[in-house]
Amino acid sequence: MRNAIVHIGAHKTGTTYLQLVFQGLRQHGLCFPEVWSQSPDQPGHRKLFEALASDGPVPNIDLTDGPVLISSEDLCYLRGTQVGRLRVALGDASVRIVFYCRRWSDMLPSVWAERVKHGFDDPLPRLVGAVRADASRPAFVNFEAILQAYADVFGRSAIEIVSYSAI
DSSP states (O other): EEEEEEEOTTTTTOOOOOHHHHGGGGGOOOOOSSSSSSSSSBSSSSHHHHHHHHSOOOOOOOTTTSOOEEGGGGGGGGOOOHHHHHHHTTTEEEEEEEEOOOOOHHHHHHHHHHHTTOOOOOOOHHHHHHHHOOOTHHHHHHHHHHHHHHHHHHHHGGEEEEEGGGG
């Protein structure tokens, strides 16, 4: 049976580092498709996320070369039918979903620093206050919604949760 591992992030859990390692393992036989990467220094599968999130045709995921590893922190933003599109793209493959999570107390300062780097000027307490006011709203902290969307399509037993904060 064909196998696939889908690493769905989340943001600020070392995904770019992992993707660079995965990219380097191609020379050792790991099937980590280049076709969905933005660039060699951004090897995550952002283009696959964009294809799944659109109304266009379901992308072709070739599993003929053995197990495939898909990784994009943006995959945590897919919902319902979009996750279903990923299931269709993977065909009858056996799928493991790997989700890295991080304690909010560690993640929020990291998210805030990233936002500042990109020009946002809100202070950290404002971000923390917004998340505390409605923790279900920001997709990057609503782990339940992320995992439920994948459990509904792939089943709970297909999901593995890794605590980035405990590594």
